[in-house]
Amino acid sequence: MSKMKLWGRTVRLPRSRLLRVVMGFAFVGMGLVGFLPVVGFWMIPVGLAILSVDSPLARRFRRRAEVWVLRRYNRWKGRGVGSA
Template sequence: MSETDLEPSAAKDNSKPAHKIPLFGREFHMPRSRWLRVAIGVGLVVLGMFGFLPVLGFWMIPLGLLVLSYEFHTVRRQRRRFIVWREKRKRKV
């Protein structure tokens, strides 16, 4: 038996795997296109600044930064620092 007989879907899809965002114990899939992920992240941050309006909310800013952290190392570094800080604080309590 060849690999294509065992896993037909893996043989057909040679592109990179989709990014996943772990959030509240669940994983959410992001689009495969880099420019679309950046556009979604920037859009969430910009629209989150209008959080005082109905429907939009300030919750969109951290979500947009989370999406952008998978594309830009400066945002990723800040996310990792926050996670380390939160874990250290959790251990103290």
């Protein structure tokens, strides 16, 4: 099984590249109709994270988003640059 580390957690993914790509697009597609019950908009970032295992473009987007979120979180918590 493939593994993906995201925000400090390890997630196991299927070994098959085709299955990972199908799962990623399925999550993104179902996330686009997130206003419906059961599915939600949370599925879009999950699908992009799954796609980032095989796609350099999605990987770059995920890394930039992760850095952006962590910087915002640290600034909100008062742990920004220059604080002791």
